[in-house]
Amino acid sequence: MTKTFKAVLLASIFAVFAIPASAARQERVQAKGKVFDVQGQPLAFATVALMAKDSTIVGGTSTDMEGAYVLEANAGSYTLVASMIGYRDLSLEVVLRAPVTELEEITLEDDSEMLEAAKVTEKVNLVEMKMDKIVMNVSQSAFAQTSNALDLVKKAPGVTIDKDGNIKLNGKSVSIWIDGRPSHMDGKSLENLLRSTSGTSIERFELMPNPSSKYDAQGQGGIINIKTKRNALAGFNGSLGGSAAGMYFKKPDVFEWNEDLWANLNYRGKKTNTFVNLYEGIYNMGMDFSTELELREPDFKQHTESFQNNSYRAFNVKLGNDWFINDKNILGVIATVPGSWNVMGGRKGEEYNGFTDQTLAGETARDLSSSLNNQKNLQGSANINYTHIFDPDRSAELTANLDWYRNASRDNNSISDRVVLEDESLGDIHEKVVANGSVLDIFSAKLDYQTVVWKNAMLETGAKWALSMTDNKMLKTETGLADNRNDFTYREQVAAAYVSLAKPFFDNKFTVKAGLRGEYTNSFGDWKSTGTSTPRSYFDLFPTVFLGYNHSENLMLNLSYTRRIQRPNYQNLNPAEEYVDAHSLVKGNPDLKPQYTNSVSASVMFFKHFSVAMGYDYTRDMFTQMPEYSVSGEQILTWANFGTNQMAYVNANISAFPIAKWLQWTLNLNALYSDNRNGELRNSNFIFAGYTDFSFILPKDWKIQIDGSYNTPMTWGYFKLSSMWSCNLGVKKTMLDNRLTISFDVDDIFRSSHQNMEIIGGDPNVIRAASTLKYYNQMVKIGVMWNFGQAQRTRYRKVGSLDETSRLGSGSLGGK
Template sequence: MYRQLTNLLVILLISTTTFAARNNNTITGKVIEKENGKALSYATISVHDKDSKVVGGAISNEEGKFSVEKLMNDSYKVKISFIGFKDTTLFVKASDSQEVNLGTIALSPDATTLKSAVVTAKVPVIEQKLDKIVMNVAEAVSTQGSTALDILRKAPGISIDPSGNVLLNGNSVQVWIDNRPSNLSGQDLEALLSGTDGSTIDKIEIIAHPSAKYDAEGSSGIINIRTKKNFAKGVSGSLRGTYDASPYNSDLFNGLSGTANLNYRSEKTNTTISYSPKYEESYEKFTSNTDLGSGLILKGETLSESINKRYNYRLSHDYFINKKSVVGIIVSGLGRNDKENTNDDITGSKLYNNGSLIRTNNTSIDSKSDFDNIYTNLNFTHTFKDNQEITLNADYGYYDIGSFSHQENYYFNSTGGIEILPEIYRSDSKQYLNIYSAKADYEQIIFKKIKMEAGAKFAESLTDNNLLRENNVSGNWIKDNELSSLFNYKENIIAAYISAATQLSPKLSAKAGLRAEYTISDGEWISADTTTTKKYIDIFPTAFIGYNPNKNLMIALTYDMRIQRPNFNQLNPFRIYVDANSSLEGNPNLIPQYTHQTSLSFIYKQHFSIGLHGQFTNNTIIQNTNFNPETGEKFLVWDNFGKLNFFGGFFNITELGITKWLTLNVGVFAANVKNKADDYEKESFFTSMNINTTVSLPKDTKIELSGFVNSGIPYGYFKVRPMGELDFGVKKGVMKNQGTLSLNCTDIFNTMRSNASLENGLIKDYNFISKWKSQKISLSFTYRFGNGKAAKIRKVGESEEAERAESEKVNN
């Protein structure tokens, strides 16, 4: 529209300077792109006389053709121009009322002009849409030279927990990339985001209340990272390398990671390839204190060191069949290999009776695990006409998950003598998972002002689980039939939805939808000769109301209902011992948890957001801890707890320029939290705050100081104590800003740790502290490259089940 208006003004200028007296001579021709022969519409043609005075002009049509009429008998200079292309000048002579056909004129790209010919419009940093908040990353000063992980930390209400999970107002969310699930969580997700150059991100959509179009799965919302569609024809990309080191006692734990992104764009295709390997040395120290009552106290300590190797890759290819149809394919994968060994001089436990040592346990554990996944997506989008579109998606995911552990437990009495014979055993677990899904989404404008969306989805998940437990008896490995297990699980979900959105008035808008999901699940615990079958249908309503009283204030009221089905590891009934006194166990009888959530939010002048938020969950899925009161042995079993409710408020400051050189990001969330299950009830006040300040210095240098702090919070039967950390970083643009050099120090004061206590009434007291590799220094270098000329914008028209297939590491 801007270009058309500009060209119309040019015509107006031309027409007012043309001679009044003209003959009937005509100059015609056709303008095309030299590279591909495509017609260039809206090219400007100006005709000049001998004195360089404009005497006529025209604009090429959609076929690239033009005609300049009513020219006098004379010699003329004809200039053809178009933004991003080199001007072409021709000299012609018109006489005797003839048509002078210039033929086909091919314009060549002008790289210099292209770089400077950018039409800009002020876009707000934060936009309140009807069903989401949008952060326009390109408008955020402090995000330049950052990774995707850095940018997420600055988005309103978002924080990253110590395990690498993304949180929205303190609740875990699903992370999507370009409208599709990333299928990653924890450290795998963190590795992907930290390896993604922030310059490739266009927007971050914070969907606290997903509409009916999205899967109802998830206790909270969705963070959708929208990458920039590479409008530059040719090759572009980035390379990033990072080294980090973490001191612990006299040891130094190292880490190396890298990322390569490559994009190629032509007139008909857009291809993107990324690959990110990572090597990391790490540690974790876990200490616990269990008061069993009657003077018995069990003190445990575990120090483990690990080497983790992982990689992820992603290939996406779009083919533009024509102006209305696009077909695409995505192939992504993740590989992980972890090896973990305990420090045998430290790992173990001691049992005291009224302060006197009565038994010592020394434990040695060597373990390794592997995780391999491949995910494929085929998509097709067709636009029938303006405001009418259909998108088809077909997905397949395969997971191969394995773990092996060798454990030796030695028991000594108070004098150091052998109390009981050593326990030596090993376990080998295999899990295979196949996920198939297909979905269709349709949208159309009806009655000229109502946007209707409708769609359907089918998904099937098949898991095959095998655990072999063997005990060493007199040097021979004997199968333990009680702890060995076979478990198969099948789940089908059939879903359909419909939603409608409309503008009720210039200031008031509304959207509502319904989604129905029918679930059929069958679990077969072969080794226990037990089967479980569940069939249930759920209706999930969503509602949104938006009000914009003026240009500075945006208000939104939302409601939605969500479901959190047990993930496949939580259903797995295998019992796996992590040390002599602790084991993990799934529960095939788990039922889904349901969450109702509502919020009222206000955004003022782009940078400030404030609001109220309530979340009310039934059948909360938690990891419950059961104890043997005589030995202190604990069993961590997944269970449905009861109700977990919170209601509170949030306040965010996003990309606020305090001065020309200081930018501030702040997020504060406070809520009343209530846990209730049978006769157990716990209520407390929870607060969370994160802050990020960016200081912009001369010569493309930035200094960042960031941190977060969480107060204690009850979660099920546990009371999690406060935690927090402070980080510092320096970034400098180099090589004319094609490169970025970053130095970061995380957890400067080494305060980050997990500290919790149990209050389930089974024992007198149980508390633990877990400390891991949180304090580290990292050095990164990113290099960006690219060339080409502008191309037209295209858009293409999702799999929740894979989110529940993640391989979990549960702290004992």
């Protein structure tokens, strides 16, 4: 660890503990009172705040299970405001005198009009534009009930998924977080987790292309934070449901069938809040894969076609508990255990699911191939978190998190092929069997402190340490060849510290937020099979700057600059071979270096529903796959650093625009210009991506939603990808006082989910290399959901007691 990093880390930790100790304040007056409903029952978790004459919040808290609250402030006159969802706000003029002031009891009346309107019109927009992020309220989508998290994240504005299953935001790789914590996953492991997460358990997606220094610098394109639902009702509440889907495809003669069952349970008591999420699902999806290859030396042509049916079964168990020790101390635990089984192969009863035609020096031969890939994946994670609130008036709080994550996977890929002889008989079987096993463990500890300083500025600081260890073993057996073994281990430590300050000026019209994050990385890759190793250590600083102007709710302007890093994922470092089909394989590269991105952006939001953003990104050491070909026609894709990428983009968004009382329109358009350079090779292209959604809010609690997306062709590294588009329909009906919901969906209405890929540059011996991938995604889905539980409302308690963003005017840019 460098001396520079030690200094940054020690300074940050000193700030964490020194600031609360120095926050000495003058003697305060204690104000006590209680809040009740019209039946005389105490209201738990109601919000109570003290406001000065200039409307500045000087203190705030929430009531306990007896409806009691305690506030502290200087002696003087204030306005006391009590509020709670489902009740009318109440304001009282109060005078606080030392040492203790007993305030009169507060009675809140039911807001029946608000509750009735919420039932019929669903006030929250599907997509909302915030100062520092785009929020997609998944709970408002008609597709949520019959979809998993992977299906839903594809519908988020600016989100695409590449050919390897990596999620991208505005064309750039992102880190996926869940409930404010990094998932530590990408590629297949992330795909498995999202597919095993019910859409009904998700509240919203938060898209943050330029997150603040509080967040990890990992992620070229920023962060997508998946916020799951946490029930705020007292007593035992929850929901149960399930869905079934199917579709027959005539050409490959297959019937694909999906089904899932789920339960979201919650119990909120006097001192605890306990939740359990359960999920089980079965998925089947077909895929056609074809390739074309032409080489100069020797004179060689190859055409392959194959069909693969992906049969997938997943489960997910998530449970957690919060202990409200007292008004200033909260302890929580969360545990998650997802798992999956995946079988990829041909149609049932068929011996072969693919063929290859090869022409060498004018002579053509054909061989038949079959493949069967069995994959098993089991994950586990645990979190312990503790929050201590030093001073609610200043939002001064310290939060500690300890996390553990494990991902254990095993797959066995068997590929066999037989040459078709001149008399149409079959030659001997040539078989390859590749067995892969890997275990990944991640441990992390994190400490965050925040407080209001200088009356209205928010200071955030903290430190984090993370250790990642992965052990990968591969054994390849092939007819006529000696066994090939590959053992690769990788160990990585990242230590980080950050500080961030946000302050409004000129009556909260302008906000400036600046932060600095330092990260020291030490890694060691050991390729034991070859006796080679890759040690690496580096320290980086990641500055962030945000400027905001908030003229009114109808006009907001933002400018930002961030620097970010994208470290290779663990599978991309593993040199083990992974076969896609009989003649195509992918392998990692232990020498792969991280890529760095500098981003500047500007955005304007006006009249609540409209926004325009533009930006420029510069990335060096960009990740891509280097294509190579053997003389036998085998395609090998190896991960490598390509060179540089420059990207300029413009994004225009219309969020839930009310065309009529019964119709809302959402539109997201992205125009990008990308320029890739690597020595003499240069390719540039213009990319356009669009997403639109029409929501029909009809009488008697009917909702119809139609959405569609489109991507133009694009070039990335050595690959040129064709355009893609899709269209989906969702219908939702609620009844029995919103307790029962029935939904009907159609995915990929026009069966348009297919993509062509052409390889450009790379191997100079290649005349042409191309492939076509077609997914059988179309599904007709039916879902049912039942909500149950008590009707008594409580306020969802947020760690930290009171949201202080109102004291910062135009927002804590990039902070929350």
